[in-house]
Amino acid sequence: MKDIHIKDFKIDSKIDIKTLETKVDLDASEKKIEKKLDKIRVKLGEWQNTMYAHGKYSVLVCFQGMDTAGKDSLIREVFKDFNVRGIDCHSFKSPTELELKHDYLWRHYVRLPVRGKFGIFNRTHYENVLVTRVHPNYILGENIPTVTELSDVNEAFWDNRFDEIVNFEKTISNSGTIIFKFFLNLSKDEQRDRLIRRLEKKNKNWKFSADDLKERALWDNYQTCYEDAINRTSTPNAPWYNIPADDKPTARLIVANILYETLKKYQDIKEPQLDPETESNIEAYKKQLESE
Structure with a gap:
C-alpha cells in the first residue's frame, strides 16, 4: 500500500478546483484499506481519551462536499471506535426560525466542542458562503438590517x-x-452514479429528492464557490484538505490518517499526573479494596 502524505492533500496555496484529484489509487485492495482504517481509528479513539483527560484542547472536524460525497458514511466509519462521551456530531440543514433570529454563525458557535471533546460538523458554517452564494435570495431570510x-x-x-x-x-x-476542514471532492460522473443507486435501491430511496437534480444542474456554480471559499479561508490554523471522494474506503482512510498523524504531534497532550498523596498510596488503596 502506498503511504499517505498529508502534504499531498493539504491546501496551503491557491488552487484551481478543476485540477484537484477526485480519485487516488493507494495500490491496495479494499480489504487492506479497511484493515488499515481499523488500526488507525483505534489509535484515534485512544488519543481522544487522552485529550479528554487532559482537558485543555478540543477538536473540530468539518466536512463539506456536494450531495452524495459520502459524509455520513465517512463519519460513521472513521469515528466508530470513539467513546461516545468524547464526541458530538451536528448536521446543519436549513436554519430554523430560532437560528434566523441570530447572526448566521450563532448556531455553529453554540455547537462547538467543549475542551476534551471532538466536534463533527456534517456540513458546516461554510454553507453560509456556498449554498447562500449559489442562492443569494436565501440571505434575505436572515433579516439583516443592511x-x-x-x-x-x-x-x-x-x-x-x-x-x-x-x-x-x-x-x-x-x-x-x-480545526480540520475536509472538502470531499466528488466528480460529477460519480455523483450521477450514486444518485442512480439511490433510485435503484429501495432502502436508499428516502435519501433522494427531486431537489437533488435541481442542485446538480448548478454544479459549475457550486464548484466556483467552493474554489473561492477554499482559497480565501485555508489558513495555517484552519487548513482545508482536498479529499478525493470517488472511492469511499480510500477517502475514509485518508481522513483518518490526516487526523491521527496531525494530532499525535501535540506532545503536550498527556494524561494528567496523580497528585503526590494519591500516587504514594496506590498500593494501600489497592489492598483496602482487595480486603473487602
Whole structure:
C-alpha cells in the first residue's frame, strides 16, 4: 500500500478546483484499506481519551462536499471506535426560525466542542458562503438590517462574510480548538452514479429528492464557490484538505490518517499526573479494596 502524505492533500496555496484529484489509487485492495482504517481509528479513539483527560484542547472536524460525497458514511466509519462521551456530531440543514433570529454563525458557535471533546460538523458554517452564494435570495431570510434587496448581496457583502469566518476560526483556534476542514471532492460522473443507486435501491430511496437534480444542474456554480471559499479561508490554523471522494474506503482512510498523524504531534497532550498523596498510596488503596 502506498503511504499517505498529508502534504499531498493539504491546501496551503491557491488552487484551481478543476485540477484537484477526485480519485487516488493507494495500490491496495479494499480489504487492506479497511484493515488499515481499523488500526488507525483505534489509535484515534485512544488519543481522544487522552485529550479528554487532559482537558485543555478540543477538536473540530468539518466536512463539506456536494450531495452524495459520502459524509455520513465517512463519519460513521472513521469515528466508530470513539467513546461516545468524547464526541458530538451536528448536521446543519436549513436554519430554523430560532437560528434566523441570530447572526448566521450563532448556531455553529453554540455547537462547538467543549475542551476534551471532538466536534463533527456534517456540513458546516461554510454553507453560509456556498449554498447562500449559489442562492443569494436565501440571505434575505436572515433579516439583516443592511440587506433589504438582492443588490445588497454584493461582492463587498461576501468579502465581509469571509473575513468573519476567518476571524471566527482564528478565535476558536487561539482558545485551544484544533480545526480540520475536509472538502470531499466528488466528480460529477460519480455523483450521477450514486444518485442512480439511490433510485435503484429501495432502502436508499428516502435519501433522494427531486431537489437533488435541481442542485446538480448548478454544479459549475457550486464548484466556483467552493474554489473561492477554499482559497480565501485555508489558513495555517484552519487548513482545508482536498479529499478525493470517488472511492469511499480510500477517502475514509485518508481522513483518518490526516487526523491521527496531525494530532499525535501535540506532545503536550498527556494524561494528567496523580497528585503526590494519591500516587504514594496506590498500593494501600489497592489492598483496602482487595480486603473487602
